[in-house]
Amino acid sequence: MNHKFLQIHPQDNVLVALTDLNVGEIIEFGGKSITLKDSIPAKHKFALSKIDQEEYVFMYGSVVGKAVSSIPEGGVLTIANVKHEANSFSEKTETTGWTKPDFSRFEGRTFKGYHRKDGQVGTANYWIVIPLVFCENRNVEVIKQAFIDELGFGKPNPFKSLVQQMADLYKSGKKEQIESLVVEELIQESGPKLFKNIDGIKFLTHQGGCGGIRQDSDALCALLAGYINNPNVAGATVLSLGCQNAQPSILKDRLAKINPNLDKPVILLEQQKEGTENKLLSQAIKQTFIAMAEADQYERKDAPLSKLTVGLECGGSDGFSGISANPAVGHVSDLVVALGGKSILSEFPELCGVEQELINRCVDNEIANKFSKLMVDYAASAEAVGSGFDMNPSPGNIKDGLITDAMKSSGAAKKGGTSPVVDVLDYTEYATKPGLNLLCTPGNDVESTTAMAGSGANVILFTTGLGTPTGNPVTPVIKVSSNTKLAERMPDIIDVNTGGIISGEKTIQEMGEEMLEHIIKVASGEIKSKAQLLDQDDFIPWKRGVSL
Incomplete structure (x- = not known):
């Protein structure tokens, strides 16, 4: 180069x-x-x-x-x-061949994961607490305050100490000394945990469940069902008010649809049946504690790399993303697929212009047609409200060289590698087929990562050229920098630097293999991703209106 x-x-x-x-x-x-x-x-x-x-x-x-x-x-x-201008697309015109990459380095390799009774393997072991409606967010927060520190998942907050020091200086008339205060480094590891084999208890608050259209509350239930079924989740506590659109029966139906043989503890409590908040919270806390003690019996055991389901995401992209980070992640995808695992490529607005290539990579016409319809419908819904895929690049994208959506999309699609598309999933559908899956989500970072975890991703690769702190409550998010300057400027959020590709020190294949080695360590619990260390637990369900 x-x-x-x-x-x-x-x-x-x-x-x-x-x-x-x-x-x-x-x-x-x-x-x-x-x-x-x-x-x-x-x-x-x-x-x-x-x-x-x-x-x-x-x-x-x-x-x-x-x-x-x-x-x-x-x-x-x-x-x-x-x-903006992009290639048009039509029905499947050919079948694209695929030559598997050399994956001999990883043949027979394993990671240490949590084996679930349905055959899935988790890269982590979380308990989740979720509300079916925003009315229960406050109660979820009360449970969080009760559990986090007492179970050893809390971390010291240096900014709390900073505020205390500023208050003391203010009260003593020494305001001029505030600027000179030094903030301690964030403590990235929690203290001794009561439950040794549980990685954390996560609280997934949201603003949905009622007041909108019924399709939104149905989609929310399907998304939450996906989180409960995710192999990184040991079990769930679900709080319902009682009268909301997102009814417990809908959640149960979605769970049965995703996994008819689900064998995980799901504690479901309804405030309007329990009575007082005291009764609801007491029951929720006691039942959750007892269930977590059972979940703590899970231990990490060897699992083949075919049990990996890798989400492929980009955010805060720059003009180098499509040259370094994205194709390196694409090589990881190809390696995982060659080893019998799954990968998930999402962000449909960022596939604009490469549709025909992906259509021709679909293994059959039915899958190709589903992809085409989802893309056409999504684009039409955006245009109906005066928007469009051409409005996708952000000011940061444009400033760093991505001046049209098609330019951004052509680079973003490189995350999907070159393997065949085995399935196309609408939002909240669960990935079950080994190989590359396309998942309909917005390009919005958090809405997309939220969706991939709900579709079964047990680890997510997230490329960025500008830097973004996005994480996920239940799925480790590994941040991949497209350039060395970013990796050096924001080392607290970057896990892997592919800037060596730009400088000519590394090849795409070498970086892809290094990245897969890093995934194995994260999946085995040997190291944590930066997003995990910083508790970046972003969770935003997609309302099926227009979001790019």
């Missing part, structure tokens, strides 16, 4: 700057000299040759935009001279 610029695909008519390039600088490429007409910040793109107005812009060998004004050879691409 040239360490100053890169042509991703031979058909591309733009080059990517790998470092800051100066106006007037002469670039040698393809037997010709290109004089840069603009300064090109690292991660941004410039024209390989003149791009006329209305001419397509190609990256990754695909259409990623259209010039709204003429772009000179060596000119920078911006939102002022390029607009």
Whole structure:
């Protein structure tokens, strides 16, 4: 790889700057000299040759935009001279072949996980407390306050000490000394735990369950059922008010649909039946404690890597994400699939422009048609309220070189590797088929990771170029940096740095294998992901309105 610029695909008519390039600088490429007409910040793109107005812009060998004004050879691409444009798609036109990667390094390897009676294997062992309706959030918080510190899951809060010091200085008339106070490092490990084999008790509050459309409360029940069924969950305490749309019967139906043979403790209490809050909370706390003591009997045991279900996510992406972090994660996906495991690629707005490739990778027409319909319906719902996939890039994306949705999508899709698509899942459907699964979710980081855990992911790889603190309550989220500067600037949230691909020190395959080694350690409980250490327990159900 040239360490100053890169042509991703031979058909591309733009080059990517790998470092800051100066106006007037002469670039040698393809037997010709290109004089840069603009300064090109690292991660941004410039024209390989003149791009006329209305001419397509190609990256990754695909259409990623259209010039709204003429772009000179060596000119920078911006939102002022390029607009969103993407390849169209139709029915399945061919069947894409696949050659498995060399996975000999991982043949016969295992991780130490929690074996559930239904055959799933967890990479963690959590108890969850969930409300069926937002009215119960307060009671969930009361249970949280009662349990966390007493069971040894709490951590000292240095910011509490900071506020106390500031208050003391203020009261003593020494306000000028506040700026000089030094905050202690966050304590990332909890104290001695009462239950040695339980990784934590998680509290999944939300704002749904009633007051909206019935489809939203039904989807919420299906999502919560997926969390209860997730192999990382030992059991659940569910609080219901009683009169809400999200009825316990709907949750039970969704559980039966996902797993008719579910054999996990589920404590379900209804406030309007129990009576006072005191009675409800006393019952919830006592029954939860007793059930957690039973769940503590689970121990980690060897499991084949085929028991991994890896979620594939990106957030805070930059112009390097599609070159380093995403293809490296794609190689992990291919390795896991080759070993008999599952991977889940979500964020449908960020598959815009690569639909035909994914359709042709589907193993049959039925799956391909389901994907097409979900994409068409999603795009139509966005357009119906005056939005659209073209509005997906965030200001941060644009600032760091992703100026159209198709450009962002072409790089984001690299997380899915090259393996066949074995299934397409609508929101809240559970992944059961080994191989690559496509899951319909928004591009919103938390809504997407929330959905993947609900569809059975027992570990999530999350690529970022700008830095984002997203985590999940029950599934370890491993953050993958696209560039070294980010990894050095935000070491508290980054687990794996793929910046070596940009500098030429590492190949995509080498980084993918390193990443899978890291997954095995996290899945075995040998190390925790940074998101776990920081208790980044983000949980946002998707209301099936428009969210990109």
